[in-house]
Amino acid sequence: MIPESHKDLLDRPLFAHLATIGPDGTPAVNPVWTVWDGEFLRFTTTTNRRKYKNVVEHPHVAVSINDPEKPYRYLEIRGVVERTEPDPSGDFFDVLATRYGLAYERPVGDADRRVVIVVKPTRTTSQ
Amino acid sequence: MIPESHKDLLDRPLFAHLATIGPDGTPAVNPVWTVWDGEFLRFTTTTNRRKYKNVVEHPHVAVSINDPEKPYRYLEIRGVVERTEPDPSGDFFDVLATRYGLAYERPVGDADRRVVIVVKPTRTTSQ
Numbered sequence: 001m002i003p004e005s006h007k008d009l010l011d012r013p014l015f016a017h018l019a020t021i022g023p024d025g026t027p028a029v030n031p032v033w034t035v036w037d038g039e040f041l042r043f044t045t046t047t048n049r050r051k052y053k054n055v056v057e058h059p060h061v062a063v064s065i066n067d068p069e070k071p072y073r074y075l076e077i078r079g080v081v082e083r084t085e086p087d088p089s090g091d092f093f094d095v096l097a098t099r100y101g102l103a104y105e106r107p108v109g110d111a112d113r114r115v116v117i118v119v120k121p122t123r124t125t126s127q
Numbered sequence: 128m129i130p131e132s133h134k135d136l137l138d139r140p141l142f143a144h145l146a147t148i149g150p151d152g153t154p155a156v157n158p159v160w161t162v163w164d165g166e167f168l169r170f171t172t173t174t175n176r177r178k179y180k181n182v183v184e185h186p187h188v189a190v191s192i193n194d195p196e197k198p199y200r201y202l203e204i205r206g207v208v209e210r211t212e213p214d215p216s217g218d219f220f221d222v223l224a225t226r227y228g229l230a231y232e233r234p235v236g237d238a239d240r241r242v243v244i245v246v247k248p249t250r251t252t253s254q
Contacts, residue, residue: 017191021152029154030203031193066142066144074158076155078155
């Protein structure tokens with residue numbers, strides 16, 4: 001599913017720009033952390049955030065990641081939110097915080113609202 | 128409309144991640160060149176590209192730009208495509224190519240299909 005030529009963009013801790021659809025059908029997009037396990041892309045958010053509310057209502061999303069050293073090189077992944085999972089321990093938040101080098105002190109402050117957004121890719125484009 | 132604190136993200140030639148809505152209502156997003164004149168964001172594309180077809184059908188778009196040096200710092204602009212304009216001379220393509228330091232030889236190869244997408248911001252979020 002992910003082209004071999006662009007897998008490094010998922011392996012490296014690069015910010016992904018996650019596009020979602022709002023309740024009124026208009027798009028929103030912002031930079032997020034992500035991690036790819038070969039089958040799913042995962043994102044962390046909280047249940048009070050727009051991103052979460054958007055994907056619950058409209059499960060189709062798209063993600064754009066470009067190469068900071070060669071910004072024309074990019075990978076777009078379109079996909080569907082397969083499920084969201086609570087992250088009450090903050091363990092998944094911690095996986096991403098570690099991956100992206102964020103220094104913070106456990107426990108995760110908003111762990112009671114933390115969720116994992118699990119996305120199944122359906123199509124990619126790249127350049 | 129654009130917060131003073133984040134104007135530099137539009138002044139610098141940073142890639143913007145432009146989210147559009149496809150004919151089936153699902154989002155697409157990819158990195159693009161842009162330029163801001165204080166009132167409109169402008170993008171270049173061609174009439175045979177998905178991006179163009181998407182915005183003709185669904186004029187709502189969203190744009191995410193983050194700071195390469197501080198990737199948590201970002202600006203999201205949501206807006207509406209006010210109009211698209213032909214760019215038969217490729218002059219607008221040239222403005223962006225120059226801004227982003229692309230070396231190419233005029234004339235612009237696909238100038239007959241080149242268009243300018245003109246977006247009026249309606250809302251911003253930033254961090």
